[in-house]
Amino acid sequence: MTQTFTYQPPIIIAHRGASGYRPEHTLASYELAIDLGADYIEPDLVITKDGILIARHENEISETTDIANHPEFAHLKTTKIIDDEIKTGWFTEDLTIAEIKTLTAQERIPQLRPQNTAYNGIFTIPTFQEIIDLAKHKSQTIGRHIGIYPETKHPSYFQSVGLPLEATLLLNLQEINLPIFIQSFEVSNLKELSQKTDLPLVQLINNIGKPYDFVIENDPRTYADLLTQKGLREIAEYAQAIGVHKNLLIPRDNYGKLLSPTSLIIDAHAANLQVHAWTFRNEDFFLPLDLQGNPQKEYEIFFSLGIDGVFSDYPNIALTVKLNE
Helix, strand or coil: CCCCCCCCCCEEEEECCCCCCCCCCCHHHHHHHHHCCCCEEECEEEECCCCCEEECCCCECCCCECHHHCHHHHHHCEEEEECCEEEEECEHHHCCHHHHCCCCECCCCCCCCHHHHHHCCCCCCCEHHHHHHHHHHHHHHHCCCCEECCEECCHHHHHHCCCCCHHHHHHHCCCCCCCECEEECCCHHHHHHHHHCCCCEEEEECCCCCCHHHHHCCCCCCHHHHCCHHHHHHHCCCCCEEEEEHHHCCCECCCCCECCCCCHHHHHHHCCCEEEEEEECCCCCCCCHHHCCCHHHHHHHHHCCCCCEEEECCHHHHHHHHHHC
């Protein structure tokens, strides 16, 4: 399936929906993002015990659902090691979709977004199929193509427990005439996907650490190694874009102020890769020290670098700056 959708860059990717205004990864969050003008909605995908893809930031769901208030699931609370991190709570792979559907979403960072706690207990946990249906419906209703930008979360882990994400993901995306990007922090599953689909792929790159599949394979390379000119050329053999921590484009000093931009956008474009940066948020907690209270200025600075896309929790702010450029 070859895609021919065109957008004026930078594309506005609604990070977990309009997650500054509604609890993340809910149909309400995605729908609001679309209504606010986002080009793409971005679900993180994990999987249920019976193999249904759902949208949650993590497979451990005590922070983003009310599962702790469900005594019928108390026996499922457990501790696991996910990508070398010890996690205690409830995990999507231990629950069926019917059980997941009895839960409601809650705000993940209530201390920073107290206004979103008003929506706790209202919205259910969406399946990937429901998100696709929403994007299709809204695309028809408003007459513009709403893109979907799913992330495979913990792909090696889910593979190891017999619940691989990729085949189900591609099955869900069959016959969809909408713009798609598929993203992952791991490398091997993107390489595998590149053999099975023509949909554009995005290599996510953090400013610390290494892809978890490199840890498993004892591959000494880190995310930093992927950003060399050689590394970028290698990414371009299986992916169409990189999704990078914004500090890799403009680092911050020890006080949190912006320094000079790196050459990453120029280097990536030379390797024929788009550059999408994450994550843009309004709260001072996330903003550079010299841009407190002025999230618009942060967009302006990054847009001026020639960036191809931004992940934003507040897509209307991103769009307003883009339209004023």
